Amino acid sequence: MELTLTTPGLLFPTVSLLLLAFTNRFLALAALIRNMYAQYKTQPDPVLLPQIRNLQLRLRLIRDMQFLGVSSLFLCVVCMLLLFAGMRQAGEYVFVGSLLLMLGSLALSIREIQISIRALQIQLGDLEREERTR
DSSP, rough: OOOOOOOTTHHHHHHHHHHHHHHHHHHHHHHHHHHHHHHHHHHHOTTHHHHHHHOOOOHHHHHHHHHHHHHHHHHHHHHHHHHHOEEEEEEEEHHHHHHHHHHHHHHHHHHHHHHHHHHHHHHHHHHHHHHHOO
């Protein structure tokens, strides 16, 4: 396969959209943690602590997703510079590294989604138990 300047350039819109989505998730979780923290300070509820810990784990995953995504974009730019300089072999290796970083970012995204779904299922299960006891 021939690697040209346009090939790594195709990742720019994808990476940009992923980083925007990751940032939006980060901001939403940060706001939720702030609200839960304030709620816990005014009215301590032991149920909030595990939820806040869960959100902290998700924030760390999102931070790592962003780091891998930005690193992937950085390597795309390096790849393009290498290709522009006529260093095709080095450019190919760097491009593979960029793809691997993006793959890692997406894998962390899947893990974060799984944690989110599990937390929602626990909360909904608690609601269902309350409904049955009424």
